[in-house]
Amino acid sequence: QVQLAESGGGSVQAGGSLGLSCAASGHTYGSRCMGWFRQAPGKEREGVAAVYRDVGNTIYADSVKGRFTITQDNARNTVYLQMDSLKPEDTAMYYCAAHQWAGCTLDSDDYNIWGQGTQVTVSS
Numbered sequence: 001q002v003q004l005a006e007s008g009g010g011s012v013q014a015g016g017s018l019g020l021s022c023a024a025s026g027h028t029y030g031s032r033c034m035g036w037f038r039q040a041p042g043k044e045r046e047g048v049a050a051v052y053r054d055v056g057n058t059i060y061a062d063s064v065k066g067r068f069t070i071t072q073d074n075a076r077n078t079v080y081l082q083m084d085s086l087k088p089e090d091t092a093m094y095y096c097a098a099h100q101w102a103g104c105t106l107d108s109d110d111y112n113i114w115g116q117g118t119q120v121t122v123s124s
Helices: none
Strands: 002-008 010-013 018-026 033-039 046-052 057-060 068-073 078-083 092-099 118-123
Touching (some): 018 092, 033 068, 033 078, 046 068, 057 068
Antiparallel strands (some): 018 078, 033 046, 033 092
């Protein structure tokens, strides 16, 4: 079983930057695809970005394209989310997720392993 541990997040003013990290441990073959999701109060969980670790292919939600970057360090089994030009609407709990199957999407139903989440707050 894979365990995911997120770190980073916090509070920043609009236009600022934050970085998130997600370290996978355990049977990391179960994390071929790793993604970031977010959920704001009263809203559904939204896929933000994902990376297919075997080949490094990435996918982004339209709302974050050009502002967020997902990268990976396979030696450390860690995935990062660099968030730039943050907006108040980016405020949410951010979750790291993973699954072991081929291909990555931003559909949370595809993911079977989840971290506990880290809060990101962007003030105007």
